[in-house]
Amino acid sequence: MVNFPALAHVALTVSDLRTSAAWYQRLIGAEPILDEDTGPFHHIIFALGNGTMLGLHAFPPDTASTDQGWARFDERRVGLDHVAFACADRAELENWRKRLNDLGIEHSEIVDAHYGSGLALRDPDNIQLEFFAPPSRS
Secondary structure, three states: OOOOOOOOEEEEEOOOHHHHHHHHHHHHOOOOOEEEEOOOOEEEEEEOOOOOEEEEEEOOOOOOOOOHHHOOOOOOOOOOOOEEEEOOOHHHHHHHHHHHHHHOOOEOOOEEEOOEEEEEEEOOOOOEEEEEEOOOOO
């Protein structure tokens, strides 16, 4: 069996880098570790508590897609469906529900299934995010 490596980072393309960076900074509760214009794109990177990084990318207007049908994220298109952040258990998921309420960030109710429990929310570009906890051991 191959020991498959963990995710190092996730990079999301956003329509308004400053708006998204401010929203994610509130959600994560930390300053970005990198804010860099590389020329082909500008990115802002956040370090998450487990060593994974979350990047926000924005492209110059003259190189960004102009297809208006792609103006907002839709998980039903081929590509990304959602990004899920791991919670140790349902209690941690409840804590995130409270934090989202305190921040005024809209979210779903916690949905329990046999494979675990999830709490969904959407960023300013409608990208679906989720806090996910494995099923409890009873």
